[in-house]
Amino acid sequence: MGFMKIGALFSGGKDSCLAIYKAQKFHEVACLISLIPESEESRVFHFPNIWVTKFQAECMGLPIIHMKTSDDERRALNDLSRALKLAVRIFGIEGIVTGIIKSTYQASRIQRICNKLNLWCFNPLWLKDPKELLSEILERNFKVIISGVFAYPLNERFLGRIIDANLVKDLLEVHEKYGINVAGEGGEIETTVLDAPMFKKRLEVTDYEIQYGDNSGIFRIKGLRLIDR
């Protein structure tokens, strides 16, 4: 298989960014595709700070398709299908890349849509060990903050922290004691990427708000600036 144009399903978190980084070694990532759920209850797509994806796209020098999507699963999948058709029409993509790691729920639904649209589907992080994933994030100099916590005992002290060796150590302790997935793919943790090897500019948070209660919280980014590297 030769070089092809692909679209990236993009949440703005570490997994979709790492997937793009890996895909760019073999293909041209021609656009990003972000679905914006109507509420935080969506099971399919990530939510906190999804508006930041527009600025992350600018950092990567890539166009982005933003499409609002329903909380209803069936309608949400139709919305994804519409977004992919749009990406095919505008950017000529022949496939997509996702940052899915372990969710057969997400993977099977996206595979079915790609199959219907005759698109290749790449999941380069599939079944990747969570510790290995975090190590790779550190090794490749991704700058990632925790932008959401949704499981006990993760609390407000994690919100806004940069993923570094100390945070990884803390997460591993939580994993050993409470069995929480350190990569957060079960929805325990949401992340936002501020810088990555494929970014031409980096992001700096200039304003934020922390909302926390009942064992869940969000680091809501309210202001950003783009900085030349």
Add this chain to the structure above:
Amino acid sequence: MKVLLMSLCSDPLSDLEFVKPVEDILRNHGISSLIKHYSKISLRDLNSADKVIICGSALSDNAFLESGSFEILKESDNPILGIGSGFHIIARVFGCNLFNKIRIGVFRVRSLSENILLDKKCFYAYFMTKKVAEIIRPLKILAKSGELGCMIKHEHKDIYGCLFHPEVMNAEIILNFVLKLS
């Protein structure tokens, strides 16, 4: 122990999805493996490995069915396990017809007979396939999902096929194949 992982992927990005997870399962149990693309595998490679696992490939990837020749699998006496697309290869090499049928997601599987790779009567497995096979001798069906033969074995050789992806929900199948078969 030398385990050869045969990649069927025409796109190296897919190796991360279909070959590396199998490699990781083995490595986590202290078993090293060698990855080689099907187009570069000879009978000598097959015979010098203790076990051969033919890994899966992307749904859109049919290049191996169009251009690959896998007749050398018949000549090897070593244990072989085909996963996903690897199941298609084993079925085709032993004369089974492949036909189009989509099965994507988690489905219930029931064992039909004793199976050294998995000691369970019923289990759930992750499928991602566009093709299934009509199983004929010398292959026999070990397990079915609905009416679909999804685990197969050669009547006389240690050649197995899993239409589903055991690396996702049934890693013990891979480990039993590597560790239990002589």
